[in-house]
Amino acid sequence: METIENSFAGAVLLRLWFILAGWYETSGIARLIRGVSAAWTRWSHGSALMDLVVREGAFPRAWRHSFFCGLLETVVNLPAAILHWIYRRFRPVFDNSVFALLGFGMGEQTPAFVGWLMLAVMVIPYEHWDNRYSLMGYALAVLLFLAGGMRSRALRLDMKSIGPYVTIFAGAVFLAWPVSYSSALSFRFLFFHITCMLCVAVTVSAVERVDQLVRLAGFASLAMFATSAYGVVQRIQGVEINYSYVDPIVNEGMPGRVFSVFENPNAFAEVLVMLIPLAAALLLGSRSFWGKLGALIALCTGVVALGMTYSRASWIGAAVAAFAFVFLWKRKLIPGFIFLGIVALPLLPSTIFNRIFTIFNMEDTSTSSRFPLYEAALEMIRTRPVRGAGLGTDAVRTAIKDMNLYHGTAPFVHSHDLYLQIWLETGLIGILSYLAAMISTLKMGAKAVKLHCPGEVRLIVIGAASAVAGILVDCLADYLWNYPRVMLIFWFVFAILLAGIKLARRAGQQRAAEGVRL
Template sequence: MVVKSNKSLFGIFLILILALSYAFLSTKLFLGLSILLIGGFFVLYDIKIGLCGLALAYPFLPDMVNLLAFLVLGFLIFVRKIIYDKEDFKVTKFGLPLFLFFIYSLINTLTSVNIMGSIRDLALNTAGLFFVFAMVNSLEKKEDLNVFVSLLLVGALLAGLVGIRQIFTGVTMRPEWTDVENSQNIAVRVYSVFTNPNIFAEYLVLMIPLGVGLMWQTKNMKKKFAFLFALGVLFLALLMTMSRGGWLGIFCAALVFILVVDKRLLLLGIPAFILLILFLPDSILNRFLSIGSSVDSSILYRLKMYGITFQVIRDNFINGVGFGYIPFKQTFESYIRTMPIYHAHNTFLEIFAEGGLIGITIFLGLVISLIKNAYAYLCKSSDKYIKYLGAGALASIFGILANGMTEHILYMPRIIFSFWILVGIILSLIRIEIKNGGEVSNDILRKETIIPLRENDESI
């Protein structure tokens, strides 16, 4: 926080900077700088405004603006907590997997076959970790987190509406998006603001279960219908991405949510799934039935890619080729020059190739920790809001990991940020549950091992 006089001085300074920027910078840079500076003003007033504003806006902002915003928010909350609030920090069992992931990514960057190439992914994931830190240390009440998640879903709805619009206006179809011989009836694959339908599908797989969790917990019928409308838009957009990996992801997410919330819903889910298939357009149904096809060119291309990736893993088994897609791309193309690729189209193979046995172990440890703690603290909570939003978040994890069997989910900046936002939601919910005195939380909390950095703080 700042006093009024300081706010006034900052406001005058902000206007001067914007005026000079408008005179000397391009329109794109001016808009990006304007968003950062205006956002900075609100962050100084209340950092939760910055967090919630970015949750709404990040799908539509340039990657560089997002990177700076995510880094700055995390840095500001760290400085405020340490210097201004004089609070103390410790690394608990919740934060330890994140800390290990950061250390791994830093070392894997320094030992990379292309250090400068690895710095790109190091910066993006560090920004995501900073944002998790900012979320957990700022969104300390259910009301705060509810506003954050609601605005996150409003942003998703806007992106979904852009995708729906593309169904009617049409988009340019790139040859690599479909198997020309076996998918001739596909007229459009929507991608909204994400440049690629598969990337848009990944984003939707992350967002839809969160929306289902919020819809499930509310007893207000008007809100339920509003959520149903929004989820209908997002689901239709997901269908029209024609992403088989996205469909697989949302199916797994739905299954996990049902198993956690009420297994009896499986009895309704089976006939609903059959009815959905009966009424699907031929283009979508044929695309769905092509999963596992032995003649689909994109599947055959992936299988060949996986085989070469296994060779990369075998030759760099312990510590991999280096953090990020650029070292992998460089190494992969030294094995075959006629197959230019950006990543392995499989998150687990990609991370194994990039980080070796060490990297994949740390990543799986992080994922298992999230799943275990989300289930123990959130899905078992007596608080309906925490339970159902937690179930949605847990379903998102399983959904995006299933999607990660056909795509590398930690490749594009906005999906990297979306993944870390999901992590932040889970850890924020866990902290709120602990503060509310959840029975499971307290039993585990008394037994946990804590590595103190400074004393007397509950930060995750």
Template sequence: MVVESIKKKEAILPIGLGILFSIIYYKLPLNYFAITLLGLVGIILILYDIRIGVYAGIFIFPFMPDMLNLLFMIFMVAVYVYKSLFKKTQPLTKQPIDMPIVFYIIIIIISTITSIDPTGSFRDLAIHLTSIGFVFVIVNSIKTKKDFNILVVFLVISATLVAIYGFYQFKVGVELEDKWVDAVNNPDVKTRIYSVFGNPNIFAEYLIMIIPISLSLFWFSKKIHKKAIFLITSLILILALVLTLSRGGWIGFAFGMFVFVLLIEKRLLLSIIPLGLGAIYFLPQTILNRIASIVNFADSSNDYRIRMWKITLDIIKDHWLVGVGFGHLPFKQTFETYIRTMPTFHAHNTYLETMAEMGVLGFIIFIVFIFTLFKYSIKKLLKGKDNYIKTMAIGVLSGLAAVLAHGAAENILYIPRIIITFWILVGLVLALMRISDELPEIS
């Protein structure tokens, strides 16, 4: 009797789910039913193993609408909190970089409250806090080198698919907006690819963060087929970067590669610099003209940025202590009170933008956060004995260095998917620190 009772109870769940799915199938069109079914299966899998959600989030975020990305990351934080409350989990990681991140969170909250447009500031605050929450999940869910490797492979594969879609745009010849290029100085430029990012400069910001990670996977791989795979992904990503024709992206990439080579094998500098200079002779004229326009102050894009920076400096002088408020909307509103003939969304410079938004104090906290991240990463990860951790840390830090260099010509913390990518790389660094802490001591 007891056995029969247990069997009856065990049958309740599948029967109940069968009835539920039958009702959903009856009420919804087939495509919505399939989406609902996949969503429910995904939720069950994530509740079973939160790493599945982390891998999925890393893979799909470039392709997802911004709101869905934020909702998914909030869901992931909720799942982690649920599992922490009801299941035994490892204690939270603690690193020296934690406090600068905490201070950064505090300052952006304060800057939102004191903003000239708190509602507008909340948009950027929500994106940053949600992204940092996802970092929290990554750091406390990715606990082994195997977990980490799966994560970065998903990241690189996703970026490669994004780049391939960019190649399709190049083939069909997507429309080139006037503001993307000075037609007088670049008459041969007909197409700039942007893939899923809507703007070639933003696409370049994404690519230069991922390329060094792909190169790290290539560098570390011992098996020839893995080396071939990651060489191909690296070349695809680099070619996509070239086709963005983003001058700021190229400069950021060059700086990131300098950091990569300097950290991974500085002796390569002796050969890579001459090879890079020699490659200039084989570049198409379109690319050469675009490179030459970097120092051409008559170029409309360069002239526009210089005028914008001068006005932003005026804003900083008038709001030097606390800034106008966190996020691009308070900056936009303030900027347009200084000049109405130059509508803009940001200052096209991350550091001027940060100071204009959050004042001197916010700028100092941001710089301290970046400095501390690099300082302790180099001290802890690059001087360690584990070659995998060292190699991957070099890739992640080089990606961050590249996008921070690009920040001299663009506001890199403006578009949600770029903000998410930036914080994911910070999460990768922190995850490597935790994994390094838990490795057995080598005597």
């Protein structure tokens, strides 16, 4: 940092910065923004809206002390309890075994294994990835966690932190297989969901320290940088225009859309929406210069790559994620954030600016072609509202075809809406429990950032909550889980949010206990 300050270029830039900052501080724009920010802060503190946002529901509060939660934790942790009993019975044998000690040590490093696993999930090219790798990887993570739990009773699956709604949704997924329109077609998709369940369970349960949570966010940011940099290289080399992704008439002059290692530009954009807020959290929360620099490079590369995907729904999702981040971080900056967003619009490249204006253009075939999909999905829901058509896009597609519900020109692949698709696949219980899980967890995240907890934890909770909020808006116009890898990344980010909430609560409780003792 001193080298930059002492250089000629650094001195010029710093002087220019001080001049601009001094002008801004005394300008009318600054006074206007500060006034609006102060009014916003006064209104938001203690308002009914803020109370609704941060208030935790009665059901999640009761869940942590309920008999069913305790019973469920006892059942899922029974293998670990048995292994711990064996360890205590033959402790000298295990403590004198190099292989046993190695297994225990590896088990206690399960969060690091999860980080490396997710790095592989996110950077290996689509054509070289098999979704069975994800399942095998998380099965191994569970085995490592059991090995660590054999010696340490602290390593147990934490159903309290996972919450009731996620547990109910998992039950709805299992139930959707046998009642499917075609259980044979649904069987393969059941294992995709099981992989995600293992991801959430082992990630939330294994993260016990702040450094482990930060490391997981760091792995996610590293993966985003790698895939984003590859996307930028794709743009430099040139990407062939795929007319199934873009209407060439309405989007004249738009180049090919980058997709990095994810085959589909929309899938790549959705991954970026989920990972950019985590990089922003690391940028603000890192205590080292190199940590901040790495997060800044990852963040900037991700934002540039997101623009190159030309994914309109993901741009909206990213804007919502940015708004949510600022809202949870420093609400008084919201007016300034909105002002800067409006000012920045004319500065966007012309292709991106023109692409934004096609969002509500019904002449764009990529927009108009979705209405027959929505109509078929809604008709299928009316036909089987409670149990749905069955788990997986294959069962849904077959049911809609057999009932002759789709009358569009393009083939029916999925409903292009996550919420419709979840209802189609898992029925009424599935969609209600999913919505409840998302809303409840976001509210818990909003409450957790107000607790007295380490700054890194608070910022990562903000980043993960913002990512979830942004992608939930993005999913109004696309089916996020069409690619199992993207579905796994979503649940990984969701697990980081739950793990951060757990650590924030624990720190808040410890601070409260210390206050009582004083």
